[in-house]
Amino acid sequence: MPKSIDSSNGSQPIYRQVSIILAHEIRKAYTPGDLLPSETKLARRFNINRHTLRRAVDELINSGVVNRVRGKGTFVITPVIDYDIKKTTRFTENLESQGRRAHSQVIRKIALSAPKGVAKMLGLKEKEPVALIETLRQADNSPFCLVSHFLPYNKFFQVLKKYETGSLHRFIRKEYHLHLQRTLSLITAVLPKQNDAELLRTGINSPLLRVKSLNVDTVTGMPVEYAIARFRGDAAQLSVEP
Incomplete structure (x- = not known):
């Protein structure tokens, strides 16, 4: 990865070279929410005028790497x-199929009486006991969703x-010899509760994508898991299989 500008004939436009260098540095050393140096400082560093520097930053914006906030600066955004x-x-x-690092952290594990909606989905009587496991899912070390x-x-x-951690469905497959299949997915945009916003490191007014799913045993059709996932709206693009 070049660290300096090549101004020889036939080289890429200077603004594009700067954009490539900055994108590489952002991937290596920045995290979502970090503020880039000012355009004045960056222009001075690369010894280019601010117009050229701005074109380089515009390339990063168009690529979904950063966002320019008027009066505040340019921030790295969540991919x-x-x-x-x-x-x-x-x-x-x-x-993992996308080459990303996945991590699951257990927030809490409790037994409780099934709320009416949960009992209905699992084929239980209201207030029958259910196991509740809440997990924080991370993608490349950044909060991605709560389930x-x-x-x-x-x-x-x-x-x-x-x-304890990892894929819950993989655990169920190993421990109970059950293979699960999703039979329902309901997707709604919602605002986060305070605790969810803190765990996902997002604003209280930043929308989440809530996905309610029912997973059943592929052999018997027995309901095994009812899950309510809350994805960061700025971090996830959901694609539903028809």
Whole structure:
């Protein structure tokens, strides 16, 4: 990766060279929300005029790398991740197939009485016990989504004791020899609750994409998991398999 400008005949336009250098530096040393040096400082660093520097930054904006905020500066933004909602594709596999690092952190694991809506989806009576596991999913070390997983407690109580991290569906497949298939996906734009906003490191007025899903055993059709996922609206582009 070049670190200096090549002004010889036949080289790329200077603004594009600067854009490439900055994009490389952002990938290596910046995280979403970081502020770039001012355009004046960057122009001085590359020994170019501000008009040329601005064209370079415009290239980064058009590529979805940064965002210019009037009066505040230019900020690195969260890259939008294409997330496929298919019958069997799961979070970990989804991101790993794109060459991204996926990580799942357990926020809490509890048993509770099933709320009416959860009980209906899982084929339980209202207030029957369910296991609730809440996980924070990260993509390349950045918060991506929060998921509330509900499972019938009487059948899957061991999940509360044994599951620690990674793909929950992979754990269920290994521990219970069940293969799950998604049969329902309801997608709604919502505003985050305070706790969700803090965990996802997003603003209280920044929309989330909420996905309610039902996963059943592929052999018997038995409901196994009802999940409510909240994706950062600025980080996810959801694609639903027909």
